[in-house]
Amino acid sequence: MGATVNPKHAELILHMEKFVHRVGLIYDYDELWWIGLKPRSLSGSFGPRCCVELIQFCAENRDYHIVSSVSPGRYINRYEPGDHIYFLANGDNSPNLILNHTLDPEWPLIAEDAISAALAELDDIKDRNK
Numbered sequence: 787m788g789a790t791v792n793p794k795h796a797e798l799i800l801h802m803e804k805f806v807h808r809v810g811l812i813y814d815y816d817e818l819w820w821i822g823l824k825p826r827s828l829s830g831s832f833g834p835r836c837c838v839e840l841i842q843f844c845a846e847n848r849d850y851h852i853v854s855s856v857s858p859g860r861y862i863n864r865y866e867p868g869d870h871i872y873f874l875a876n877g878d879n880s881p882n883l884i885l886n887h888t889l890d891p892e893w894p895l896i897a898e899d900a901i902s903a904a905l906a907e908l909d910d911i912k913d914r915n916k
Contacts, residue, residue, distance in 0.1 A: 795882060796882045796883075796884050797880070797882055797883050797884065798884050798885075798886060799883065799884065799885045799886075800885075800886065800887055801887060802885065802887045805861065805883070805885035805887075807877075808877055808878050808883065809853055809863050809875045809877045809878050809879070809883060810875045810876040810877025810878070811853055811873055811874075811875045811877075812830060812873065812874045812875060812876060813829055813830035813831070813873060814830060815827075815828050815829075815830055817830075818830055818874065821847075822843070823839070823840075823843060823874065830873060830874075831855070831871045831872065831873055832871070832872045832873070832874075833871065833872075834868070834869050834870065834872075836872065837865075837867075837872065840852050840865075840872055840874065841865065843874070844874075849876050850874055850875065850876050851863070851864070851865075851874075851875055851876075851879040852864065852865040852872050852873070852874065852875070853872065853873045853874070853875045854866035854870045854871070854872055854873075855870055855871040855872070855873065856868070856870050859885075859886060859887050860884070860885065860886045861873075861884070861885040861886075862881075862883070862884050862885075863875070863878070863879065863880060863881055863882070863883035863884070864881035
């Protein structure tokens with residue numbers, strides 16, 4: 787009888803807040819400007835065209851690393867080449883941390899609440915209550 791051990795043990799995190807806190811995800815537009823980067827979006831994300839700038843920044847500043855958003859709801863705590871969205875982080879840089887908050891059993895309720903709140907806001911605007 788034999789067994790194989792996977793040397794790339796991944797730690798799956800289901801809650802966005804826990805992942806953001808642990809990896810130190812920086813998504814504040816003003817904070818990115820303050821450290822010397824020019825974010826292309828208000829969410830603090832960077833597109834594939836900014837990869838060279840991010841890689842160079844991380845090489846010069848060892849306290850920072852890149853987090854890749856490889857699909858909706860799935861983030862990996864390392865640079866993953868390809869057509870992805872990237873973020874800068876300054877916390878735990880373990881490349882084996884993965885976030886997939888769509889696997890959270892509460893995710894359908896969270897998504898439904900967010901959609902309901904957005905629709906209610908649009909109704910208020912439409913009815914000129916705001």
